[in-house]
Amino acid sequence: MTRRRALLVLFVLLGSLLATPAAAANATDLHVVYLERPPYYWTENGQPRGFLLGLTRQILDRAGIPASFSQHPPNRIMEELRTDSGPTCSIGWFKTPERETFATFSLPIYRDQPLVLLTTTDKAHLFSRHTTLRDVLADRSLIMAQVASFSYGEAVDRMQKEILVRSLTVSSSQKVLPKLILQGRAAYMLVAPEEVPTLLRLAEVDAGRFTTLTMQDIPAGNLRYLIFTKSVPDSTLQRINAAIADLTDQDALGAPKP
Incomplete structure (x- = not known):
């Protein structure tokens, strides 16, 4: 009985020693x-x-x-x-x-960096009557392209909820959004300016057809x-x-x- 008990204790100790590295790694x-x-x-x-x-x-x-x-x-x-x-x-x-x-x-x-509006050069005139992002978001003739679950920061998210922005929302990658703007399915998207060059390259669109616009009330990045x-x-x-x-x-x- 004593020998059996000693063997059992030994097996338990060996098992715990063998499990320790894996458990530590998983933790x-x-x-x-x-x-x-x-x-x-x-x-x-x-x-x-x-x-x-x-x-x-x-x-x-x-x-x-x-x-x-x-x-x-x-x-x-x-x-x-x-x-x-x-x-x-x-x-x-x-x-x-x-x-x-x-x-x-x-x-x-x-x-x-502070957000900008990304649109095409042939749609830029649609925004000329607006000086604030709030006005753009409230314009029902302008459809915003966006990705589900994206946040634009507390201030802009709050604006979107208050205004109930007209938008086209996708669940895939952001790189599809410039194509939606080119196709006329949306008028613009919101984006940090440092994203624009790589985004347009990966979207495989002509960067020369796009332009960025700034608005007076866009908050700090x-x-x-x-x-x-x-x-x-x-x-x-x-x-x-x-x-x-x-x-x-x-x-x-x-x-x-x-």
């Missing part, structure tokens, strides 16, 4: 999902690309967090964050009160964050935030240029 590994939004993050020739995706790799390397990367549509990413089936991170999302109810955010990693499922441990988040603080200028991000 710290992150599944990082990103959507198609160049130049921040996108897939080209089967490989993840984008300057914010590259920054995220640096942050996780600095924090010592192993991670795998995969591309998903924005609606699926939001569903994965809500259901929280495991430690998941996504890149570059805006912080909103609704998202904070089911997810955790890092320190900011980037601030966009939005902050972008890493967003996490609630199952990501606080200790992991602390390490990631420490790495973000090392690799970015948090003071500059918090004080946008006028």
Whole structure:
């Protein structure tokens, strides 16, 4: 009986020792999902690309967090964050009160330049009577192209809800939106100016047919964050935030240029 009990204890100890490395890895590994939004993050020739995706790799390397990367549509990413089936991170999302109810955010990693309207040169005259974004959004003759689950920041999102903007919403990649504008199915889209060159290239459209417009009431560019499922441990988040603080200028991000 004593020998049997000793063998049982030995097997239990060996089992726990063998399980420890895998359990530790599972506790710290992150599944990082990103959507198609160049130049921040996108897939080209089967490989993840984008300057914010590259920054995220640096942050996780600095924090010592192993991670795998995969591309998903924005609606699926939001569903994965809500259901929280495991430690998941996504890149570059805006912080909103609704998202904070089911997810955790890092320190900011980037601030966009102020939004512009992207339209075609032959449609630019349709906007000449408007000086504010609010007026554009309220114009029922102008259809806005957008991707489901995208946020344009709290101020613009609030404007959209108040006005009930006439829009054409797709659940696929943002790169289809310029084509919808060329086809006449929409008149414009909202976009950060740093996105425009890569977006038009990946959309395989003639960039010379497009132009950008600014409006008086467009707010400062939005902050972008890493967003996490609630199952990501606080200790992991602390390490990631420490790495973000090392690799970015948090003071500059918090004080946008006028």
